Amino acid sequence: MLLPEPTLPLPRLPRSFCQRDTVTVARALLGQVLVRRLPDGTRLAGLIVETEAYLGPEDRAAHTYNHHRSERNESMWQQAATCYVYFTYGMHHCMNIVTRDEQHPQAVLVRALQPVENHEAMRLGRQTKRSKTRSPDTALCSGPAKLCQALAITRELDRTDLATSDALWLEQARGRALPRSRIAVGPRIGIARSGDWADQPLRFGVKDSPHLSKPFPARRRFTNL
DNA sequence: ATGACGATTTACT
DNA sequence: GTAAATCGTCATA
Numbered sequence: 067m068l069l070p071e072p073t074l075p076l077p078r079l080p081r082s083f084c085q086r087d088t089v090t091v092a093r094a095l096l097g098q099v100l101v102r103r104l105p106d107g108t109r110l111a112g113l114i115v116e117t118e119a120y121l122g123p124e125d126r127a128a129h130t131y132n133h134h135r136s137e138r139n140e141s142m143w144q145q146a147a148t149c150y151v152y153f154t155y156g157m158h159h160c161m162n163i164v165t166r167d168e169q170h171p172q173a174v175l176v177r178a179l180q181p182v183e184n185h186e187a188m189r190l191g192r193q194t195k196r197s198k199t200r201s202p203d204t205a206l207c208s209g210p211a212k213l214c215q216a217l218a219i220t221r222e223l224d225r226t227d228l229a230t231s232d233a234l235w236l237e238q239a240r241g242r243a244l245p246r247s248r249i250a251v252g253p254r255i256g257i258a259r260s261g262d263w264a265d266q267p268l269r270f271g272v273k274d275s276p277h278l279s280k281p282f283p284a285r286r287r288f289t290n291l
Numbered sequence: 292a293t294g295a296c297g298a299t300t301t302a303c304t
Numbered sequence: 305g306t307a308a309a310t311c312g313t314c315a316t317a
Contacts, residue, residue: 120298152298155300155310156297175298255298
C-alpha cells in the first residue's frame with residue numbers, strides 16, 4: 067500500500083506546498099493524508115487518491131470563472147492552503163484546497179480518499195445502506211460529497227486555514243509527487259456544459275486505486291479511431 | 292419575488 | 305441505464 071500500516075506521526079504539509087502551480091499541487095496531493103479532528107477529539111484520516119484542478123477566471127468550469135466573486139466563493143481569493151467548502155444540489159458539500167496566491171483564485175477539488183484511520187467513525191457520517199457491488203471501505207470516501215460526509219466537513223469549515231488549523235489539515239506521507247506512471251489523468255467530472263474546458267485533462271487519480279469516484283476512461287494513444 | 296441550476300449521491304427499473 | 309432528492313445562490317424582473 068501507499069502508507070506503512072502502523073501510522074507514525076507525519077509532518078504537516080506547509081503552506082508553501084499549496085503555493086505552487088495548481089496542476090502541480092493536484093498531482094502532488096495524491097498519496098498525501100487529509101486529517102480531520104472532530105470536536106470530541108476523534109481523529110479521522112484518509113489518503114488522497116483523486117483530485118481535480120480548477121484554474122480560475124479563464125476556466126469555464128470553475129466557480130471563479132469570469133472573476134465571479136461572492137460570499138459563497140470568497141475563500142478562493144484567500145491565501146494558499148485555505149479550505150473552500152461549498153454546498154450544492156441542496157444536500158451535498160464538496161471541499162477544495164486553495165492554491166497559488168490572492169491574485170489567482172484557483173483550487174484543487176478533493177474527489178476521493180482511501181480511508182486510513184477510524185473507518186468506523188467515518189461510517190457513522192455516511193447515510194447509506196451497504197453497497198452490494200463494492201466493499202464498504204471502497205465506497206466510504208469515493209466521491210467529493212461522500213468524503214465530506216465521512217469527515218464531517220461542512221460550510222462551517224469553509225475558510226479554514228489547513229496550514230494552521232487543528233480541525234482540518236494535511237500531512238505528508240511522501241516527499242515527492244507520485245511518478246507519472248502511477249497517475250491516471252482524464253477530463254473532470256460533472257462539468258459537461260463547460261465547452262472546451264470540459265475536455266481538459268485536469269482530473270488526477272492514483273492508478274488502479276479501488277477508492278476512485280469513477281474509473282478513468284482509457285487514454286487513446288492515437289487521435290484517429 | 293421568482294425560477295433555473297448545480298464541481299452529487301442514491302435507489303431503483 | 306434513469307430519476308428523485310432538496311435548497312443556497314444567482315440572474316432577471
